[in-house]
Amino acid sequence: MTQRGLLIVLSGPSGVGKGTVRKAIFEEESIDFQYSISATTRQPRAGEVDGEDYFFVTREQFEEKINNGDMLEYAKYVSNYYGTPKSFIDETLASGRDVFLEIDVQGALQVKSKMPEGIYIFLTLPDLANLRDRLVGRGTDSADVIEKRVAAARDELKMMINYDYAVENDVVSNAVERIKSIITAERLRVTRVFDKIQ
Amino acid sequence: MTQRGLLIVLSGPSGVGKGTVRKAIFEEESIDFQYSISATTRQPRAGEVDGEDYFFVTREQFEEKINNGDMLEYAKYVSNYYGTPKSFIDETLASGRDVFLEIDVQGALQVKSKMPEGIYIFLTLPDLANLRDRLVGRGTDSADVIEKRVAAARDELKMMINYDYAVENDVVSNAVERIKSIITAERLRVTRVFDKIQ
Incomplete structure (x- = not known):
């Protein structure tokens, strides 16, 4: 194990x-x-990579994660959501990292x-x-x-x-x-x- | 403090x-x-210093410490007591060491x-x-x-x-x-x- x-x-x-x-x-x-990667609804900037800098998601996806309890925490800045997805952390910890x-x-x-x-x-x-x-x-x-x-x-x-x-x-x-x-x-x-x- | x-x-x-x-x-x-110094009823050997190698005490003193609850633990080997006096540890910890x-x-x-x-x-x-x-x-x-x-x-x-x-x-x-x-x-x-x- x-x-x-x-x-x-x-x-x-x-x-x-x-x-x-x-x-x-x-x-x-x-x-x-593994650095905990945040999810956000803001647009990626030049050079930013999905799943590396952020998980870039739509507002609907983000709100679904909130409702599913998959956001350990989140906040809204300038009409964009930022948050910490639980599933990514859980999977990484389960892999031993x-x-x-x-x-x-x-x-x-x-x-x-x-x-x-x-x-x-x-x-x-x-x-x-x-x-x-x-x-x-x-x-x-x-x-x-x-x-x-x-x-x-x-x-x-x-x-x-x-x-x-x-x-x-x-x-x-x-x-x-x-x-x-x-x-x-x-x-x-x-x-x-x-x-x-x- | x-x-x-x-x-x-x-x-x-x-x-x-x-x-x-x-x-x-x-x-x-x-x-x-501070190394925890044991108490013992055995005789000091050549060169051993009271309060440094051991606290050398009499059988009566040792048994009094047991009865007073001042022995955190003790055991008897070859008709001599060996134990850890609580008061010495307490005083040392209280001094910040x-x-x-x-x-x-x-x-x-x-x-x-x-x-x-x-x-x-x-x-x-x-x-x-x-x-x-x-x-x-x-x-x-x-x-x-x-x-x-x-x-x-x-x-x-x-x-x-x-x-x-x-x-x-x-x-x-x-x-x-x-x-x-x-x-x-x-x-x-x-x-x-x-x-x-x-």
């Missing part, structure tokens, strides 16, 4: 550097993930509600701890600005609790190493090793 | 190479674990019942999977020997399910890298990161 692949979800607040970290991960020689999905926080929570067995990694700004102390200590921000930044950090923490792991993106190569360690460790979980042996 | 250290328990069947892997881990520069405990399977299960928050790693022989196929394919063992080895492997699997992670000890340096990844990942668990930030 083929051991099922891992679903790895990288998420985090906007501006934290998800895309940069994802690109760095895919440049690693030791890594062979790991799937990597980079997605915003709202999308990640939708995916988690449907695929809780995934590994949910929250990418976070460095030094979230002691933020107020550092800002006060630095002495460059007004009390008002400091409170706004602390409130934003608190919101970030509220999101974080929905994830399995929190990875600081201080230096991209460090973040990549941490994510690689998480994946190595997850593969060694007794529950997964047991599935493989049995 | 100091973040509590991790309790890392390395265990596995006899002959799997626990001691060798533990020694290799303690030779790593990046690692600074990680504690590493290498112990046999029976001891590990006793420790786990009292400190389930630890990280329990099962060191396993390579290629436990498909053992029978390999033995049959090799053609050097009698059917009787093969069945005995398969039964032993099955017993090992039964023990493994009580652990969090299973690490193959194919090559010591690989086993060490896997254990380091597990510890890195465990430190990034949102529950722990959250404790640290709050």
